[in-house]
Amino acid sequence: MMGVGTTIRRGRFSGEVSNIAVDSDNEESESSSSSLPPTRTITGSTGLQNGLPLLRYSFCKTIVQHQKDQKLKMGFNRYNKLVRSLIHTSRSRTTTYSCSSFYSNQWRTSATSSSPSCSDDPKTKSFSTISSSSYHLNGGPSYMRGAVFWEPNKPMTFEDFEMPRPKVNEVLIKTKACGVCHSDLHVIKGELPFSSPCVVGHEITGEVVEHGPLTDTKTIERLPLGARVVGAFIMPCGNCFFCTKGQDDLCEAFFAYNRAKGTLYDGETRLFLRGSGKPVYMYSMGGLAEYCVVPANALAILPHSLPYSESAVIGCAVFTAYGAMAHAAQVRPGDAVAVIGVGGVGSSCLQIARAFGASEIIAVDIQNDKLDKAKLLGATHVVNARTEDAVARIKEITGGMGVDTCVEALGNPKTFSQCVQSVRDGGKAVMIGLTLSGAKGEIDINHLVRRQIKVMGSYGGRARHDLPKLVKLAESGIFNLDAAVSRKCKFEEAGKAYEDLNKGSIIGRAVVEIM
């Protein structure tokens, strides 16, 4: 006789619910003397776990728990019947909602459902309720607040949203903190065209509170409920041409859907205003809200030793700096590095350059307070470009050579040119600053050709590969998060934080604490 815990071989089920098949060769007559256990508290999520097709999380965890309990046995036929009926229930529950009414219907349906009709077998009817299965049905809120950007140069407003619901391989995060980044500001000022209304904020930490239906087991094991996580602003789909090559930073889905349309990768946003149901778009995960949906590929575990607020900057400032230094510039020990513009991202570049063993680290800015701070973050030299010729000074510091790598972190045609002129022959000019849509930079072509200057763009790191490393850099203190974050503000002060960022009065990085 085959017990539940031992008879299902890994790989007998496909990942597609509709294709799930059971191994008839292994079927045996119902001979179990034990029945399914009585009522259990059900928590967890969906996916394939221990080789089983897990459906709605409410059912899945229960099955797994049964599996693990080696004392419990049941006939395979009955087990298959149970699985099939759960599949049926899951499909009918997840596919019948139209887009516009999905959230409220889903909510109501979930909240009012009692026992799933697991089987017509009376024994399986003792299989318990799902109504307490997910956090929000268990006392959690049914709506949330988020900051909405409506149109350029209009103040953001705080609005109530239906509770966002994650889909497959997505995770609902209770947002703890969100960094205040210049890219958001470009959107807010209308310099970077983006779908609106939208929720900006793309540099988050938070707590896992729900997995989307049918999320795979490995993802759930990696990011269990209650896990502390940090999110990268580039959220790789994991399946496109670039993601399969490991180049998450070029993810086609991210650019085609999120950056071009303000949605996730099924072409839909997860944000809808409460009441009207009006869709609101998402800049990355739309982090300036109490909850956000993030594709699991963009998340890494945050250890308890790292605080939520300071760690938010890992997801963009540190991530962008790391991508520039590791993948574009490939900085090596002993290199000379200059960084033009030492705000949130630029100052993170200084720290990463120091971590990589750069010998000369030159910070260039026009604000002395930023340059003073730069010295604390690893700059061996500082240049005030308002009072000095930045290119000449960089050449002077490097014995006339120029730097191995110069990073432009402002997004400005003038500093673009300075960046190219500051690198040594064969050196790398790395552009990481976004700017006005359509802006052009000038380069002396002959200089570029003869001196083999490499001009390259860099846009963030590779989330699946890099984000865990960045967490380790922060955990070990090699990257000093405390020094990177210069201001913490309340959720209600998010608008003011962007105003101050626009004025240049934030030295380093501001973080909005949402909690």
Ligand SMILES: [Zn+2]
């Ligand atoms: Zn950013």
Ligand SMILES: [Zn+2]
């Ligand atoms: Zn991709």
